[in-house]
Structure formats: C-alpha cells, structure tokens
Amino acid sequence: HGSFDAIFAMSVFCRWPDAxxxxxxxxxxxxxxxxxxxxxxxxxxxxxxxxxxxxSMFRFTxxxxxxxxxxxxxxxxxxxxxxxxxxxxxxxxxxxxxSFTVFLKDE
Numbered sequence: 001h002g003s004f005d006a007i008f009a010m011s012v013f014c015r016w017p018d019a020x021x022x023x024x025x026x027x028x029x030x031x032x033x034x035x036x037x038x039x040x041x042x043x044x045x046x047x048x049x050x051x052x053x054x055x056s057m058f059r060f061t062x063x064x065x066x067x068x069x070x071x072x073x074x075x076x077x078x079x080x081x082x083x084x085x086x087x088x089x090x091x092x093x094x095x096x097x098x099s100f101t102v103f104l105k106d107e
Contacts, residue, residue, distance in 0.1 A: 013056035055081030069103035
C-alpha cells in the first residue's frame with residue numbers, strides 16, 4: 001500500500017518446525033517461492049530503504065534481487081535466526097552460519 005523506508009520480515013520466510021528435519025524443502029517452501037515473496041517486498045521499499053530479514057530458511061544473498069542491496073553489518077549480530085537454512089536448490093546447508101539480516105536498497 002505504498003513505499004516504505006524500512007520493511008521488517010521477521011520469521012515470515014520459514015516453515016518452522018516443519019523444515020527442521022528436511023533435507024530438501026522444495027515441496028514445503030521453495031527458493032522460487034522465497035524469491036517471489038521478496039520481490040513483493042522490494043517493490044514497496046524506497047530506494048535507500050532498509051530491508052531486514054530474520055529467521056528465513058534461505059539466505060537473501062543467494063537471491064538475484066540481492067544484487068540491488070548492500071548487506072549492513074549490525075554490531076553484536078551473531079546469526080540470522082535459528083531456523084534451518086537451505087540453498088537456492090532447496091537443499092539443507094551443511095554450514096548453517098549466516099549473519100546478514102539488514103540490507104540497504106540501492107538508490
């Protein structure tokens with residue numbers, strides 16, 4: 001319903017606890033669906049705006065859309081949530097470490 005300076009997506013891009021034991025999440029919530037959903041947020045965010053994505057099953061930096069954003073390191077931000085992380089191929093990531101949650105949209 002308009003353009004925003006900041007959008008916060010906290011625990012909306014996950015299917016917890018259903019994905020906890022999954023090796024492949026395509027039938028549960030796919031990376032393609034994730035990309036479609038973040039595009040909806042992007043079209044409502046002003047250039048220079050902040051997008052915060054926390055507790056997502058996917059890494060925003062794996063998306064094509066992330067090319068239009070700069071990750072912002074937040075002090076004391078050790079991780080981006082507790083949910084299981086998956087690759088852009090919908091496979092469980094062995095390395096679950098990922099600390100980016102805040103992104104600045106290019107002007």
